Amino acid sequence: MKYIKNSFKGLKPYHSSLITDGIILNANESPYNPPKVIIEEFKKEVEKIEFNRYPDMDERELCHSIAKRFNVNDNNVTIGVGSDELLDCVFRAVIDNGDKVVSFSPSFSMYKVFTELVGGEFVGVYGDDFKFNVDDMISSIKNNNPKLVLICLPNNPTGGFLSEKDVRRIIETTSGLVLLDLAYIDFSGYDYTNIALEYDNVISFRTFSKAMSLPSIRCGYAISRDFNIDMINSIKAPYSVTTMSQIMARIANDHFNLYKVQIDLIISERERLYNNLLNLGFKVYPSKANFIFVIMNDKYFDILLENKIYIRKFKENTYRITVGSQKENDTLIEVLKCAKQN
Amino acid sequence: MKYIKNSFKGLKPYHSSLITDGIILNANESPYNPPKVIIEEFKKEVEKIEFNRYPDMDERELCHSIAKRFNVNDNNVTIGVGSDELLDCVFRAVIDNGDKVVSFSPSFSMYKVFTELVGGEFVGVYGDDFKFNVDDMISSIKNNNPKLVLICLPNNPTGGFLSEKDVRRIIETTSGLVLLDLAYIDFSGYDYTNIALEYDNVISFRTFSKAMSLPSIRCGYAISRDFNIDMINSIKAPYSVTTMSQIMARIANDHFNLYKVQIDLIISERERLYNNLLNLGFKVYPSKANFIFVIMNDKYFDILLENKIYIRKFKENTYRITVGSQKENDTLIEVLKCAKQN
Numbered sequence: 001m002k003y004i005k006n007s008f009k010g011l012k013p014y015h016s017s018l019i020t021d022g023i024i025l026n027a028n029e030s031p032y033n034p035p036k037v038i039i040e041e042f043k044k045e046v047e048k049i050e051f052n053r054y055p056d057m058d059e060r061e062l063c064h065s066i067a068k069r070f071n072v073n074d075n076n077v078t079i080g081v082g083s084d085e086l087l088d089c090v091f092r093a094v095i096d097n098g099d100k101v102v103s104f105s106p107s108f109s110m111y112k113v114f115t116e117l118v119g120g121e122f123v124g125v126y127g128d129d130f131k132f133n134v135d136d137m138i139s140s141i142k143n144n145n146p147k148l149v150l151i152c153l154p155n156n157p158t159g160g161f162l163s164e165k166d167v168r169r170i171i172e173t174t175s176g177l178v179l180l181d182l183a184y185i186d187f188s189g190y191d192y193t194n195i196a197l198e199y200d201n202v203i204s205f206r207t208f209s210k211a212m213s214l215p216s217i218r219c220g221y222a223i224s225r226d227f228n229i230d231m232i233n234s235i236k237a238p239y240s241v242t243t244m245s246q247i248m249a250r251i252a253n254d255h256f257n258l259y260k261v262q263i264d265l266i267i268s269e270r271e272r273l274y275n276n277l278l279n280l281g282f283k284v285y286p287s288k289a290n291f292i293f294v295i296m297n298d299k300y301f302d303i304l305l306e307n308k309i310y311i312r313k314f315k316e317n318t319y320r321i322t323v324g325s326q327k328e329n330d331t332l333i334e335v336l337k338c339a340k341q342n
Numbered sequence: 343m344k345y346i347k348n349s350f351k352g353l354k355p356y357h358s359s360l361i362t363d364g365i366i367l368n369a370n371e372s373p374y375n376p377p378k379v380i381i382e383e384f385k386k387e388v389e390k391i392e393f394n395r396y397p398d399m400d401e402r403e404l405c406h407s408i409a410k411r412f413n414v415n416d417n418n419v420t421i422g423v424g425s426d427e428l429l430d431c432v433f434r435a436v437i438d439n440g441d442k443v444v445s446f447s448p449s450f451s452m453y454k455v456f457t458e459l460v461g462g463e464f465v466g467v468y469g470d471d472f473k474f475n476v477d478d479m480i481s482s483i484k485n486n487n488p489k490l491v492l493i494c495l496p497n498n499p500t501g502g503f504l505s506e507k508d509v510r511r512i513i514e515t516t517s518g519l520v521l522l523d524l525a526y527i528d529f530s531g532y533d534y535t536n537i538a539l540e541y542d543n544v545i546s547f548r549t550f551s552k553a554m555s556l557p558s559i560r561c562g563y564a565i566s567r568d569f570n571i572d573m574i575n576s577i578k579a580p581y582s583v584t585t586m587s588q589i590m591a592r593i594a595n596d597h598f599n600l601y602k603v604q605i606d607l608i609i610s611e612r613e614r615l616y617n618n619l620l621n622l623g624f625k626v627y628p629s630k631a632n633f634i635f636v637i638m639n640d641k642y643f644d645i646l647l648e649n650k651i652y653i654r655k656f657k658e659n660t661y662r663i664t665v666g667s668q669k670e671n672d673t674l675i676e677v678l679k680c681a682k683q684n
Contacts, residue, residue: 001573003519005438013575018398030394043388052372052555056360081423081582088579096347177345213394216585231343233355237430240423243558244586
């Protein structure tokens with residue numbers, strides 16, 4: 001990569017293998033397609049699309065649909081290619097060389113990547129045994145005076161969660177912007193989205209990729225006070241969200257209630273999987289998301305792989321297992337049970 | 343926007359009005375939907391999509407289809423959310439604070455935006471009467487030693503073009519990277535894409551948004567030597583191109599020949615529109631693209647607007663008119679003719 005700038009010399013192109021066969025529990029995807037009604041409505045809309053026209057760059061219909069759901073104004077919402085694009089926009093807008101970004105660690109790995117891409121300095125706040133330590137977070141904010149504070153709730157990959165009171169404590173400690181990444185919040189039984197409207201310094205990020213079963217359309221959104229939304233929109237690439245994604249997301253959002261059955265099923269499967277993994281003697285962490293963080297010997301990972309069951313490895317003996325369908329979870333448990341007995 | 347960094351304080355969120363009624367000749371869109379066969383094949387594929395899975399982040403099938411068309415290897419191709427995303431990746435990868443970027447001017451306005459977003463310095467090379475001046479470009483390269491040289495062929499918004507010999511002269515003068523933006527090349531009767539494979543320092547950018555009639559899916563691609571493709575892939579956000587866009591683009595690319603009729607029609611309409619505008623006494627520039635650059639009094643713009651005909655204004659008395667369908671062009675000519683007579 002002879003033309004890349006010096007500070008990026010260490011970067012490597014990231015590839016991931018495309019798995020099309022087996023049980024895929026490594027990407028926190030829902031095991032279910034969206035409800036049929038949504039797909040059918042979408043197919044009817046496809047007939048009417050003028051493919052030869054650019055998408056609506058302001059995603060008006062989708063913003064309006066989301067604003068209605070959260071009872072905010074249309075100008076409190078903006079749409080991106082996954083919430084990733086919007087997070088990236090905030091990093092680009094706010095972080096100058098050497099500015100600090102504070103996040104609990106481990107958390108979503110892209111926070112560090114986004115920080116480094118804009119020359120910021122990433123500070124991770126590690127808790128004992130992978131738990132959130134709010135006091136340490138508050139000390140770190142006081143010591144580092146960060147421009148951005150990242151909080152992923154429930155946390156990816158640990159599944160950890162915070163009370164609303166703790167979230168507010170953090171927000172009220174910092175003069176920087178707090179980014180609430182709520183990608184998995186629908187699995188928690190709570191919703192912190194609208195906290196963002198109560199403060200100047202909070203942006204909530206949500207996505208269609210998890211509980212809404214639509215990672216294929218790459219669509220996320222941010223909710224905040226209008227000047228923060230304006231800031232994102234002044235950095236965001238025009239026309240980044242495709243016409244079909246806007247339409248599909250709008251239909252899904254309008255039918256949000258139809259997802260309840262799927263979400264409840266995933267939550268109850270999560271609890272069942274948790275108990276089974278616990279009974280098998282693995283170290284398991286309580287989770288409010290659609291995945292479970294597990295400490296287990298690497299040999300079990302290899303055995304799962306041999307059985308075409310794909311889970312996510314973080315480091316030695318440290319894994320994240322996405323909650324699959326009942327049948328998929330049964331197979332996973334069965335394979336681990338057999339492995340334990342041998 | 344209280345949290346935005348100082349260097350971005352002047353930025354404003356960019357909005358564009360959504361026009362749904364009238365004759366839209368302001369965005370260089372094709373007046374035609376893609377050929378029916380393509381839409382029908384796509385609809386069959388929708389039935390099989392697992393919407394609950396992330397897209398293939400390496401866009402393997404689409405890269406392979408494109409590589410086949412241009413007779414290059416799969417690792418000479420990468421896909422983006424429009425060629426814009428890929429251009430942006432190169433700017434982010436290459437430009438450090440104060441680095442120079444040289445481009446003919448006027449050209450695609452995003453080059454300057456991308457430069458400023460990463461703290462680079464943009465140098466425009468202006469020719470007399472909106473024409474390319476290759477000698478001045480070469481002097482500017484020698485004087486400025488730019489990290490990036492942008493060449494848009496045919497040029498947006500002027501429609502200007504360069505011989506292959508001139509393109510090579512520029513490439514061989516600079517030690518920086520040359521970005522050949524070929525968004526409109528299919529309307530020129532030439533193809534410079536594969537020049538990128540002959541040099542270390544050239545990347546060609548193409549898009550499905552223009553001749554392929556698919557701006558709605560936001561899909562572009564870059565072709566270059568593998569290390570330049572690796573560089574883009576190491577910056578590019580993972581999973582940015584949706585599953586549906588990958589599928590639609592792959593089908594369209596496989597059926598590239600079906601577009602010939604549409605493209606030929608647009609080219610012949612361009613020539614007819616050019617002659618008509620010339621005969622009406624406007625100053626018109628020869629174009630190799632699907633638009634025409636025109637100097638005309640602002641009052642004609644107002645009259646067109648009153649008739650719901652939308653063209654693109656650049657500055658006082660300076661416009662770009664996209665070539666529409668035969669009927670749309672007829673209406674435009676008729677309105678201008680009437681206006682001239684009054």
